[in-house]
Amino acid sequence: MRATLLRQILLLVGLAFLPAIGQALYFRNDPAWQARPSDQQPVTVAVATGWGANALWLDARPNEEFERGHVPGAMLLNEDNWNALLPAVLAAWSPDRKIVVYCSRVTCNASHAVAERLRHDAGLKNVYVLEGGWEEWQKTHP
C-alpha cells in the first residue's frame, strides 16, 4: 500500500512538472522572474500630499477600520466589497488623477492587492501604493 501511495504521489508530482515547465519556457523572457514588477509604484506621504486634488486616495482596509478614521477625502475600496465599492471609485476617477492606495501599516498588503486589481481588472494607470500606509499618514498628520 505504501509503495503504491508513494508511486501515485511521485507520478502526480512529476506529471504537474511537464506543463509547468512548458508554461515557464513560454514566459521565459518575462522580467518578473527576477523581481516583482515595479508597476506597484510606492509613494511617500509627502509626495502624495503634494499632488493635492490630483490625488484620488483609496483606503484598502476593512470597512470598520475606515470608519474609525481615514485620510480626508479618501474613498473605501477593499477586496471584501470590491464589486460594490468599485463603481463609485471609477466615477470619481479621471485620467489626470493619480490613485494613491493605502492600508494599515508597512507590513500590510491589502494596498498592493487593490492596486494590482485596479491595474489588471479595471485597467487603470498611475496607481501608487502609499509607503507605511495609514500608520505613516497619522505620524505625519498628528
Next chain:
Amino acid sequence: MAEDSSVKTRRRTEWAFLVRRTLAVLVGAVFLYAGIAKVTDPMLFAGDIGNYQIIPWTLGVRIAFYLPWLEIFCGLALIFHRLFFGAVFITSALMILFLGITIWARAHGIDVACGCFGSAGSNLSLNWHLALDVALLAALVALWFGREGNRAVAR
C-alpha cells in the same frame, strides 16, 4: 436471515461508496477550478504568494508556475478516481499548508488576500477562505479514511 443481513450490509457499503465518490468529485472540482483560475495568470499568482512575505520572490514565481498544475492534476485524479490516494494525500498536505500559512500571516499582521482561486476568489473574505479550507480538509480526511469501503465495493 444471514442472506438478508448480507444484502443490507452490501447496500450500506454501496451507499457509502456513492457518497464518497460524490464527495471526491466535488472536492476534485474545487481543486480543478482553483488550478485553472491560477494557471491563466501565473505572475498574478506569484504576486499573491509574494504578499505573504514568507519566501523570496524568485522562489514564489517558480511555485506559481507549478502549483496550479499540481492542483489541476490532483483535481482530475479525484474526479476520475485515478491515482486517487496519491491525490488525496497531496491535496490534504496542501490544505494543511495553506491553512497554516494563512493563520501565520494573519497572526503576524500581514493583511493578505488568499489568492487561492486567482482573481476569481478575491471577493471572498479571509474567514470564508478559512471555512472553505477546513471543509475541504474534512472532506479529504473522510475520503482518506473511507478507503476500506472503497476497496470492499471494488472487490
